Amino acid sequence: MTVELNERRHLINLSYRLLGSLADAEDVVQETYARWYALPPDRQEAIVSPGAWLTTVASRICLDLLGSARVRRERYVGEWIPEPVPDQTDDPADRVTLDESVSMAFLVVLESMTPAERVAFILHDVFCHSFAEVAEIVGRTPAACRQLASSARRRVAATPSAPAPERAEVVRAFKRAWESQDIEALVALLDPGVTVTADGGGLVDAVLRPIEGVGQVVRYAAELAGKLPGLTLVERTVNGEPGLVMRQNGVTVTVLAFDVADARITRIWAVRNPEKLRPW
Numbered sequence: 001m002t003v004e005l006n007e008r009r010h011l012i013n014l015s016y017r018l019l020g021s022l023a024d025a026e027d028v029v030q031e032t033y034a035r036w037y038a039l040p041p042d043r044q045e046a047i048v049s050p051g052a053w054l055t056t057v058a059s060r061i062c063l064d065l066l067g068s069a070r071v072r073r074e075r076y077v078g079e080w081i082p083e084p085v086p087d088q089t090d091d092p093a094d095r096v097t098l099d100e101s102v103s104m105a106f107l108v109v110l111e112s113m114t115p116a117e118r119v120a121f122i123l124h125d126v127f128c129h130s131f132a133e134v135a136e137i138v139g140r141t142p143a144a145c146r147q148l149a150s151s152a153r154r155r156v157a158a159t160p161s162a163p164a165p166e167r168a169e170v171v172r173a174f175k176r177a178w179e180s181q182d183i184e185a186l187v188a189l190l191d192p193g194v195t196v197t198a199d200g201g202g203l204v205d206a207v208l209r210p211i212e213g214v215g216q217v218v219r220y221a222a223e224l225a226g227k228l229p230g231l232t233l234v235e236r237t238v239n240g241e242p243g244l245v246m247r248q249n250g251v252t253v254t255v256l257a258f259d260v261a262d263a264r265i266t267r268i269w270a271v272r273n274p275e276k277l278r279p280w
Contacts (some may be wrong), residue, residue, distance in 0.1 A: 004212055005052070011054060011064070012029055012125060015029060016109075018062040018122055019069075020111060020274075021082065021109065022085055023116055023278075032057045032061065036054060036057075037131070039233055042050050050083055052133075056137050063116070065139065069115075077202025077209070080201075081270075082113075082199060082239075083271070084238050084239055084257060084277075085239055086237065086279050087240075094114075101126045103241050104239050104241065104259070106156065108267075109155055113151075113155060116138050121148070121153065121156075131145045131146050131149075133141075150253060151273045161259060162262070164242070164262060167241060167242050170258070170264070172242070174189050174258070175235065177189060183218060186218055187218060189264060190218070191264040191265060191266045193213070194222060194264075194267070195217075195267050195268070198271075199270070200273055201272075201273030204253075204272050206253055206273075217268070221266075224243060228253065236248060238255055238256070238257045243256055244256040256268060256272045257269040
């Protein structure tokens with residue numbers, strides 16, 4: 001039982017990083033175990049490392065899903081943001097290990113990669129698989145997988161982030177400015193090129209395109225506060241980073257993730273799609 005629990009946790013962590021969706025990751029893990037239990041007993045016994053077999057199957061399922069994800073995202077209403085994860089869940093087997101490889105900024109960069117780049121990079125750089133192992137999963141040569149991971153690594157390196165203590169202080173200051181309606185303080189915390197991206201999935205009210213610039217972002221914040229009376233802000237860890245949760249009448253209605261550089265907020269991701277707020 002402990003072995004299966006540990007394997008399930010590993011597969012959830014892997015699949016979430018590959019897909020950016022906890023719900024999809026859970027489906028992948030369920031399908032992976034279904035394929036395992038569908039094997040005849042003699043086939044199972046012949047597999048030297050069940051964990052490696054499960055990882056390979058889950059990775060290939062994710063690779064297939066990533067290939068069709070772009071088509072599905074084209075039909076998505078508004079912007080698609082990776083599903084945010086809290087610092088804990090009810091089931092230990094479903095807990096995502098919170099580190100820099102699940103920060104919202106990191107996951108958004110992963111979204112810009114090709115499926116093969118993403119799988120090669122996550123398997124090698126995050127989960128320490130050899131390029132020979134990655135090649136077997138991706139269906140390319142080890143040399144090609146090395147190039148894929150290198151290309152992905154350059155994308156990640158091009159988006160540096162501020163140290164955790166600085167991010168925490170800036171997010172806390174943003175909360176204070178919002179709650180006191182201190183526009184001057186709010187403006188001072190925002191980078192001139194700040195961008196807000198909201199994800200309502202067509203299920204709740206949310207802007208359909210990113211909002212850019214300090215003036216537009218401040219106006220959006222004021223409008224949002226007006227549309228949601230009785231709103232409270234709570235500091236929470238969002239994907240391992242300092243974030244905020246908006247609650248109305250005790251119900252989570254928005255999860256905010258931030259990217260910070262030079263003591264100013266450069267990106268805000270506002271996840272409002274209720275289907276992505278299940279764990280909150």
